[in-house]
Amino acid sequence: MTFPRSTDIAAYAASNFTVYRGDMIHTPRLGTLEVIENACVGVDHDGTIRFVSTGENYVEEAQKFNAALKVDTISVCELGAKTGSFFFPGFIDTHIHAPQYPNAGIFGESTLLNWLTTYTFPMESSIKDLKLANVVYNKVLNKTLANGTTLAAYYATLDPDATNLLADLCLQKGQRALIGRVCMDSNSPDYYVETLEQSKKSTTQVIAHVEQRDPLGELVQPILTPRFAPSCSSDLMHWLGELREAKDMLCQTHISENAGEIQWVKGLFPESDSYAGVYDDHKLLSDKTILAHAIHLSDAEKDIIATRGCGIAHCPISNSSITSGEARVRWLLNSKIPVGLGTDISGGYSPSILSTARQALLVSRHLAMKSLQDNDKLTVNEVLYLATMGGAKVCSMENKVGSFEVGKKWDAQLVDLNVENSPVDLFEWQVPQNSSVVGNFPTATKFENMVAKWLFNGDDRNTVSVWVNGRNVVNKIC
Ligand SMILES: O=c1[nH]c(=O)c2nc[nH]c2[nH]1
Numbered sequence: 001m002t003f004p005r006s007t008d009i010a011a012y013a014a015s016n017f018t019v020y021r022g023d024m025i026h027t028p029r030l031g032t033l034e035v036i037e038n039a040c041v042g043v044d045h046d047g048t049i050r051f052v053s054t055g056e057n058y059v060e061e062a063q064k065f066n067a068a069l070k071v072d073t074i075s076v077c078e079l080g081a082k083t084g085s086f087f088f089p090g091f092i093d094t095h096i097h098a099p100q101y102p103n104a105g106i107f108g109e110s111t112l113l114n115w116l117t118t119y120t121f122p123m124e125s126s127i128k129d130l131k132l133a134n135v136v137y138n139k140v141l142n143k144t145l146a147n148g149t150t151l152a153a154y155y156a157t158l159d160p161d162a163t164n165l166l167a168d169l170c171l172q173k174g175q176r177a178l179i180g181r182v183c184m185d186s187n188s189p190d191y192y193v194e195t196l197e198q199s200k201k202s203t204t205q206v207i208a209h210v211e212q213r214d215p216l217g218e219l220v221q222p223i224l225t226p227r228f229a230p231s232c233s234s235d236l237m238h239w240l241g242e243l244r245e246a247k248d249m250l251c252q253t254h255i256s257e258n259a260g261e262i263q264w265v266k267g268l269f270p271e272s273d274s275y276a277g278v279y280d281d282h283k284l285l286s287d288k289t290i291l292a293h294a295i296h297l298s299d300a301e302k303d304i305i306a307t308r309g310c311g312i313a314h315c316p317i318s319n320s321s322i323t324s325g326e327a328r329v330r331w332l333l334n335s336k337i338p339v340g341l342g343t344d345i346s347g348g349y350s351p352s353i354l355s356t357a358r359q360a361l362l363v364s365r366h367l368a369m370k371s372l373q374d375n376d377k378l379t380v381n382e383v384l385y386l387a388t389m390g391g392a393k394v395c396s397m398e399n400k401v402g403s404f405e406v407g408k409k410w411d412a413q414l415v416d417l418n419v420e421n422s423p424v425d426l427f428e429w430q431v432p433q434n435s436s437v438v439g440n441f442p443t444a445t446k447f448e449n450m451v452a453k454w455l456f457n458g459d460d461r462n463t464v465s466v467w468v469n470g471r472n473v474v475n476k477i478c
């Protein structure tokens with residue numbers, strides 16, 4: 001029997017069943033790095049993983065799933081079989097503002113509220129120019145994909161046409177995405193605000209557009225996006241809450257990021273018990289709601305969030321940059337609240353979830369130095385879980401993406417630490433696959449060490465290929 005074995009992406013992209021071979025590393029549970037050495041992962045024509053096995057019998061495995069599969073239509077991608085290479089689930093960015101990308105790195109000495117008026121609102125309002133929107137959104141999608149982000153929860157702007165364009169570009173480039181048209185009818189500058197009626201109309205228009213482009217929500221889905229309580233009237237939030245409930249929709253917003261913001265919310269909504277209470281009183285909290293930041297929550301707010309099943313987008317780079325504070329991730333996780341990572345471009349300067357995971361680890365150590373609780377420290381395996389499986393839970397896609405399991409989609413990145421110009425130096429004795437070299441560590445530890453080196457020193461040069469829904473969307477190999 002002969003089959004096309006290939007390291008040529010074009011060859012296997014044309015095939016209707018692909019077997020990916022190599023070491024697969026993922027974090028299916030918090031804190032656990034699972035390594036499937038010499039794995040074969042069979043992916044069907046619609047990008048679904050049909051088997052995960054070790055050994056050579058992948059033709060039989062493929063035919064078990066589809067007896068009619070001809071051997072010569074099964075392609076084999078051996079790219080992961082190189083030393084220093086491994087497949088890892090695609091990263092999930094649970095909070096990113098696409099129109100703010102040109103401002104990445106530009107925040108000066110600002111904190112949240114003056115950062116919004118000085119940098120953010122002017123940038124976002126300029127994106128109603130569709131030519132500019134096209135330039136900026138192309139750049140942000142290319143950059144996040146190149147960094148291994150296979151799913152992103154996007155905030156766009158008020159503008160419905162530019163937001164529709166973002167959805168179209170995600171479909172075109174093949175990035176899985178939640179598309180949020182930002183709702184804001186209050187306390188906003190004259191040049192960047194909408195009326196309640198405009199907000200309803202534009203929201204409806206964007207939902208219809210996204211659902212028309214992708215009726216089953218295979219790749220893109222709309223997400224209701226009240227910017228944050230101060231930008232929304234109670235009437236607007238009530239309308240969004242009713243819509244959320246009626247259509248069982250995803251919803252995203254910001255919560256408890258900054259002390260001034262929290263005081264402002266108290267003054268604006270005195271009838272609600274708390275910031276979380278404002279959202280709860282408007283039916284905006286559910287197990288399909290993503291709350292960004294959640295730094296200064298009270299115990300009671302944390303309990304409401306846990307009861308409603310909301311997920312938290314932890315944005316450590318943004319929280320350090322605009323000095324918002326340190327979210328208590330362990331405290332949230334201990335209450336069984338799903339936590340994922342967000343770049344929060346451009347409160348955060350980096351489009352990379354790998355960098356965000358690294359900073360999540362470091363911020364947790366700063367927190368531990370203040371709290372004197374060692375348990376506040378997050379480990380390498382834990383922050384990589386937040387970057388993948390945690391993010392999948394936050395986006396309500398834990399049955400679809402986040403780890404390598406049968407029935408999930410092939411949303412993956414191929415990592416190569418030995419790529420030319422690699423920012424990581426993996427020494428011969430540190431290569432786990434190199435069994436001829438006797439090292440000081442057992443193999444499992446070698447894999448963990450290799451992954452730790454990637455987390456701390458790796459970057460987009462090491463993400464050499466990326467797949468979403470089985471489609472190869474980035475290829476830096478040739
Ligand atoms: O990090 C943030 N980015 C924003 O754009 C924003 N708007 C309200 N609150 C916010 N926080």
Ligand SMILES: [Zn+2]
Pocket residue numbers: 095097254292344347
């Ligand atoms: Zn944000």
